[in-house]
Structures are given as C-alpha cells and as structure tokens.
Amino acid sequence: MVRRVAFITGGGSGIGRASAQALARAGMNVVVADINEAAAHTVAAExxxxxxxxxxxxxxxxxxxxVRSAIEQTEARFGRLDVLVTSAGVDLHKELGDIELEDWRRVMDINVTGTFLCMKHARRLMLLNSYGRIICLGSSSGIYGMGWPAYSAAKAALNGLALSAARELALNGITVNVVAPGPTETPLSLDLWANNPGRRERLESTVPVGRVAKPEEIAAAIAYLASEDSGFVTGSTLVIDGGLTSLMRRPLPQAMP
Ligand SMILES: NC(=O)c1ccc[n+]([C@@H]2O[C@H](COP(=O)([O-])OP(=O)(O)OC[C@H]3O[C@@H](n4cnc5c(N)ncnc54)[C@H](O)[C@@H]3O)[C@@H](O)[C@H]2O)c1
Structure with missing residues (x-):
C-alpha cells in the first residue's frame, strides 16, 4: 500500500503541529514546512x-x-504529494483606523498569497497522480468578522480561492476545502490572551459550548478531509467553532439542572 505524503505549512506550531501528528497517526509521511526551522525539526521528530x-x-x-524549492524537495524525497494543509497564518489585532498599509499587506501576504503559492505549486505534483486533498485554514472570523478587519478579510478571501480551485481541480481527483476554526488554544491565541487579562474568559462566555477548541479537535477534522474517504467533499467550508457563528445571536438554553 502506498504511503501518502502530506505537506503542512505552519506545521511547526499549533493547529499545523496537531495536524502533522494526526496525519502521521493516519499513516502519512509528513513534510513540516515552517519559517521557524527549529520548530519544523521538533515536529518532524514527533x-x-x-x-x-x-x-x-x-x-x-x-x-x-x-515554496517552489520546498515542493521540489518534497518531490525529491518522496516522489509524490497527496495532501496540502495551509496552516501558516498570522492575525492582527487592530481596528480599521489603526492598520498601517504595511500591516495589511503582511496579513494578506502570509494568509492569502502564501496559501495561493502553496496551492499553485502543490497542484503540479498532485496532478501527476490525479489525486489530492487541499485543506486551507480559514477562520470563523472570515465569516462573521471580529473587529479585526485585516484578518477577517484575509480569511474570507480564502473561501473564494478555495471555491474556485475546487471547481478547477474537481475532475482531476483533487478536492479543496476550508476548515474555519473558532478560537483555539494555540501559541497564536495564548499570546493574545496572556497580554489581555480576562479576554479568554470573556471569549469563552460567548461560545455556546462554553470553551475554546483544542488544536487536536481541529486536526481531527483536517484528518478526515485529508483522507481518501472524503473524496465527495469539495468546495466546502467546515466551521468548527463551538456554535459561535450559528448560535451566537440566539438566546442560549438554560443549563440542565
Ligand atoms: N488559534 C486560533 O484561534 C485560530 C482560529 C482560527 C483560525 N486559525 C488559523 O489557523 C492557522 C494556524 O494558527 P495557529 O493558531 O496554529 O498559529 P500558530 O502561531 O501556533 O502557528 C502558525 C505557524 O505558522 C508559521 N508561519 C508564520 N509565518 C510563516 C511564513 N511566512 N511561512 C511559513 N510559516 C509561517 C509560524 O512559524 C507558526 O509555526 C492560521 O492560519 C490561523 O489564522 C487559528
């Protein structure tokens, strides 16, 4: 049986790291691609x-x-690429009037342009076997906004990118989907919460299930979309946010006695 190969950007931390572990448990070889080389080495060892x-x-x-070089190194080592997870991302906690153009461009560059470039170059290898699973990390912020316009705009853009790519690649056995997590306990969020006392508690009080996600819960969904079983799922956004987007405007039921 062929061992599938996954390429995970931002694989050195948080959701990317949990995804690397989940896909390894599913029997895949994993390319851990990260700007933080030390973190990539640690996760590759895991x-x-x-x-x-x-x-x-x-x-x-x-x-x-x-990106081109990383995909070429993947080809040289494994001769194939089956799964791309684009988890490299940054957020920006600034409101409209405070966003410098340079900040805006950085958020767009890493979240949107970075995803586009990885899809573009991974596509070439996937087409060789007429098989692929592309999973982009969006965010519930791209659906309902959070007062952080640059981040919300970047994540919303990924939906359009994924939808168009899904249509383009559907007859070549390549699926393209977005996973849109709500607040998740990763270094990205822990930093923010550490610098803003009480923020995590306030956030959790708005999530219908009453807590933030663990990265493993997001990775489990990514593992499904990365599996052979998900071949009929493409052009979808899977929201994993404890009910935040769909239930937030409705009154919550009382807790059971
Ligand atoms: N944590 C959350 O609450 C949350 C919620 C919704 C969506 N997301 C999205 O999930 C993804 C992963 O987030 P996370 O919380 O695991 O973040 P994280 O900060 O823990 O990990 C992000 C990783 O991306 C890497 N990275 C940053 N810039 C890069 C670049 N230019 N090239 C390659 N790698 C780069 C970092 O080195 C880091 O290892 C992001 O796209 C984020 O927007 C996170």
Missing part, C-alpha cells in the same frame, strides 16, 4: 516517533522561490 517519516523544511510561504 512525526517520526509516531512511526512515519517527517521531513522538516524551512519555508517562507510568502516567497515563491522558497
């Missing part, structure tokens, strides 16, 4: 401990040469 091969690569998703 993959190896789970019994498959982890390949750490330094990759800056905003740089086309860097």
């Amino acid at each position: 993959v190896a401990e789970l019994g498959t091969e982890g390949l750490p690569l330094r990759c800056d998703v905003t740089n086309e040469d860097s």
Whole structure:
C-alpha cells in the first residue's frame, strides 16, 4: 500500500503541529514546512516517533522561490504529494483606523498569497497522480468578522480561492476545502490572551459550548478531509467553532439542572 505524503505549512506550531501528528497517526509521511526551522525539526521528530517519516523544511510561504524549492524537495524525497494543509497564518489585532498599509499587506501576504503559492505549486505534483486533498485554514472570523478587519478579510478571501480551485481541480481527483476554526488554544491565541487579562474568559462566555477548541479537535477534522474517504467533499467550508457563528445571536438554553 502506498504511503501518502502530506505537506503542512505552519506545521511547526499549533493547529499545523496537531495536524502533522494526526496525519502521521493516519499513516502519512509528513513534510513540516515552517519559517521557524527549529520548530519544523521538533515536529518532524514527533512525526517520526509516531512511526512515519517527517521531513522538516524551512519555508517562507510568502516567497515563491522558497515554496517552489520546498515542493521540489518534497518531490525529491518522496516522489509524490497527496495532501496540502495551509496552516501558516498570522492575525492582527487592530481596528480599521489603526492598520498601517504595511500591516495589511503582511496579513494578506502570509494568509492569502502564501496559501495561493502553496496551492499553485502543490497542484503540479498532485496532478501527476490525479489525486489530492487541499485543506486551507480559514477562520470563523472570515465569516462573521471580529473587529479585526485585516484578518477577517484575509480569511474570507480564502473561501473564494478555495471555491474556485475546487471547481478547477474537481475532475482531476483533487478536492479543496476550508476548515474555519473558532478560537483555539494555540501559541497564536495564548499570546493574545496572556497580554489581555480576562479576554479568554470573556471569549469563552460567548461560545455556546462554553470553551475554546483544542488544536487536536481541529486536526481531527483536517484528518478526515485529508483522507481518501472524503473524496465527495469539495468546495466546502467546515466551521468548527463551538456554535459561535450559528448560535451566537440566539438566546442560549438554560443549563440542565
Ligand atoms: N488559534 C486560533 O484561534 C485560530 C482560529 C482560527 C483560525 N486559525 C488559523 O489557523 C492557522 C494556524 O494558527 P495557529 O493558531 O496554529 O498559529 P500558530 O502561531 O501556533 O502557528 C502558525 C505557524 O505558522 C508559521 N508561519 C508564520 N509565518 C510563516 C511564513 N511566512 N511561512 C511559513 N510559516 C509561517 C509560524 O512559524 C507558526 O509555526 C492560521 O492560519 C490561523 O489564522 C487559528
């Protein structure tokens, strides 16, 4: 049986790291691509401990040469690419009037352009086998907004990118989907909560299930979309947010006695 190969951007931390572990448990070799090379090495070693091969690569998703080279190194090592997870991302906690153009461009570059470049170059390898699973990390912020316009705009843009790519690649056995998490306990959020006392508690009080997600809960959904079983799912956005987007404007039921 062929061992499938997954390429995960931002694989060195948070949701990308949990996804690397989940896909290794599913029997895949995992390329851990991250701008933080040390983190990529750590996670690749975790993959190896789970019994498959982890390949750490330094990759800056905003740089086309860097992305092209990482995909070429994947091809040289494994000869194939089956799954792309684009988890490299940054947020920006600034309201409209405070966003400098430079900040705006950085958020768009990493979240949107980075996803586009990885899809563009991964597509070439996936087409060789007429098989692929592309999973983009969006956010519930791209659906309902959060007072952080640059981040919300970037994540909303990914829906359009994924939808168009899903249509383009559907007859080639390649699916393209977005996973849109709500607040998730990763280094990205822990930083924000550490600098804003009480923020996590306020946030959790707005989530119908009463807590934030664990990265493993997002990774479990990514593992499904990365599996062979998900071949009829494409052009979808899977929202994993404890009910935040669909239930937030409705009164919550009282807790059961
Ligand atoms: N944590 C949340 O609450 C949450 C919620 C919704 C969506 N998301 C999205 O999920 C994804 C992962 O978030 P996370 O919370 O795991 O973040 P994280 O900060 O823990 O991990 C992000 C990783 O991306 C890497 N990275 C940053 N810039 C890069 C670049 N230019 N090239 C390559 N790698 C780069 C970082 O080094 C880091 O390892 C992001 O796209 C984020 O927007 C996160």
